[in-house]
Amino acid sequence: MQKTTLYIVRHGQTEWNVQKKMQGHRDSALTELGESQAQWLYESLNNVEFDGIYTSSSLRAVRTAEIISGKQKVAIIRSDQLREINLGEWEGRIQEDIEKKDPERFKSFWKTPHLFKLNSGESFVEVQNRVLPELKDIISNHIGRNILIVTHTVVVKILMAYFEERSLSDIWNPPYIHPTCLCKVVIEEDKPFICLHGDISHYKQQITESY
Template sequence: MINIIYRKKEIWILLTIYLTRHGLTEWNVNRRMQGWGNGELTEKGISDAKALGKRLKEVPIDKVYSSSSKRAFETAKYIIGDRELSLIQMDDLREINFGDWDGRIREEIEAEYPDEFKVFWETPHLFNRNSGETFEHVRKRAIRSLQHIIEENKEGTVLIVTHSIFLRVLMTYIKDIPLSDVFKSTPPGNTSLFKIEMTDGELKLIFENDMQHVE
């Protein structure tokens, strides 16, 4: 776990980090594997992003970080709305790279690569193909991106807009659970909200996968 301590005039600094998944896309609807490729936001995806923006309207967000993927960046812009906030794109916040599976329908992949597909979902820590990323690689860049954001924002509140598997992998780090358990938690809904607080250098998950703004 991160163990970074910041002090200022003998007062421990609190950093609040909100995280969310991008809005619903056409690829989500069509059950296409969506990694570094991109499906366009649907009307619901846009509506949900705006609803999350309304929910966070009174939250004093200092900065927004987004995956450089179009669906995440556009979601971030809809959440921000007319607020004057810095929006920073980061490649490290992108979804897992599915390689030659990217953009293909799940059922087609399962039929063509049954063994590898099974490993992906049931024993993700063992997943390794010649195309795309491993979960361990995603975990390393997830931790790297989080550490970078913490270093840049030693206090205040930030929002991170990213992706489903990225969020699940990052949560294994925050919760200190094995990568093999990455798919055992509830899948993050589109625009679902997570909240993390850092006090005295320790990260604490306050809530996760909250969808009350669209329910």
């Protein structure tokens, strides 16, 4: 019986995470803590040999993937399909300011994500439509193998909702997706088994605030 194991990871903490800015397709560098978070996960997964490593093409995810993969010789494949939701005019803006100036859509983002839409950028449905075919392609190319996927909060939520058969309207249900948290999914006979969801047991210091 072939067993395919997915290790799905959010990128490490970034400068804009600390500043509470929306990132989306725009980027900011990992903080010192963000690099440490990736290093902690590398140490936790040090005994896992990856047969495929895929990352969002955003540099915060690429850097996280580089740290986690360590000295493994598997090529890191960058994918635009694994990028965060495009937040258009919200990108680079502080969440509190968005909430004040665009309260209805900000509320929709968190409370009715299946209905969310900006004047520019993507809806959650559009992200789902680009992410899930990519996931299925990755799995089909590595059946019976270990796969690392490094991506972003919304994408992690959509991937895990797919495995849970959960609707987009409930996308923000717990657990919280902390930086470099680990979701581990084992697929046997086309059936997914969720072993870890939002796991941060590799953290070496207490979380004082969520980003």
